Amino acid sequence: MAWNSYGLDQEAQKLVLAAKLRDQTSLKQSYKMRMAVAYGLERFWGEHLRLQKNEPNKSQFGF
Structure with missing residues (x-):
């Protein structure tokens, strides 16, 4: 499984700049x-x- 940031930090930065x-x-x-x-x-x-x-077993995601 490869890392995917989903652009969360970029979206958060947009919120901060808009604020x-x-x-x-x-x-x-x-x-x-x-x-x-x-x-x-x-x-x-x-x-x-x-x-x-x-x-x-507990670490598995429910996807």
Whole structure:
């Protein structure tokens, strides 16, 4: 399985740049959301890799 970023960081950057045009409050909130998404994805993949090593059946996706 090859890595596919789905352009998430680029989409998040577009949101931040659009918020920058509105006001500073939106910019701060969009930055927090961007960081939360990155942290969440890191946790998701970290857990997947941990389970893949220790409990392979639990690491399988339901696709």
